[in-house]
Amino acid sequence: MKNFINHIRQFVNFTDDEAAAFYNVMTEVHFKKGAHLLEQGSICGQVYFITKGTVIYFMKQDDSEIINEVFFENCWVTEYGSFLAKSPATKSIRAMDEVTVLALSYNNMQQLYSKAQCYERFGRLMAENLFVTHERAMIHMRKSAEERYLMFAKERPELLQRIPQYMIASMLNITPEALSRIRRRAIKPVRQAQ
């Protein structure tokens, strides 16, 4: 609860009552490793705030899985398009380990929005943040595989530790083989120089 309230106060200066009311409409849910928070094709009815564990946000394509993002503690995750339009999700969300979330349902969210402007402002700021982050990420997609990896390694070093390399490759839209070669080229020269 403390973490959650600290988190939301980074965006909006909620009073104790407002923050508590927010927290109170969230439901704690646990997911075992491998369980799905959302299945592609179903309608996403919840926004999740992760309090423990790691989830992947991915798309099934043919027989493989394309990983779009990895989220962990103090991140929000949902398929916003599906959630807002009540349309079938084009992505899935899966727990990579033991995951605990605070879930906010569509109805509860709309009720918060109707209740007071502070919640609406929070929603606006979250969406703005999402968009700006996403637009920045889009710039990287136009670069070479090597540049994408180097940028990623610089901006999100914690993820390199946290998830297997083939998932990073998938996020970067390159093959595991190509990423392995990029790392050899990028890292080995530094080691040799020591």
Add this chain to the structure above:
Amino acid sequence: MKNFINHIRQFVNFTDDEAAAFYNVMTEVHFKKGAHLLEQGSICGQVYFITKGTVIYFMKQDDSEIINEVFFENCWVTEYGSFLAKSPATKSIRAMDEVTVLALSYNNMQQLYSKAQCYERFGRLMAENLFVTHERAMIHMRKSAEERYLMFAKERPELLQRIPQYMIASMLNITPEALSRIRRRAIKPVRQAQ
């Protein structure tokens, strides 16, 4: 004015007074062909609602220009990251022809948000829409050049008429030469079959 009010009412059910108050903080501005609505490096202080003409949203890179988007009548355009954080813009916006916009300044926007929840809701819905549209576009970036073009031609046929092919190539992150070849492969077979 009619167009603008119709537009904003697609998102929020503004009363006549609310809509008029919104319209009244917008300033009409004209740009000549080639003029900049925003220059990379400067701070973006306005959100523009285009009432006439076409603008490109692009990035300078080395000596060339990478076109990220093209906007025209009844579209909003801004560098949201720069606008929100008052940080230097990483993109520029340029008029492709005679352009008329309704400009909303940062301060006026914040005042609207403070004035009533309906404006804040509008801001939230706009940001949500932007994000969802953008996330959908991201899916395409992982596809082949040919798939990107075919998808684009299907989803935005009006743009094919409206801007030169080399700009479409830039938006799709492929060279004009490659796009020309893709089109030959994709279009000619159909014509031959007639």
Add this chain to the structure above:
DNA sequence: AATAAAAATTGATGTAGATCAATAAAAACG
């Protein structure tokens, strides 16, 4: 209409990164 400028096409060649196949290394597990 004639000329100039901008945009699109075509060909030749190069290369980043994909794909396929075979180990090797690391992690998970009885």
Add this chain to the structure above:
DNA sequence: CGTTTTTATTGATCTACATCAATTTTTATT
């Protein structure tokens, strides 16, 4: 532990698309 499974590395080859250079076509300008 050793054994199985998962993940990462390496090599050989292939291909989509880039790059460079030369026309051709289209559009704008006088």
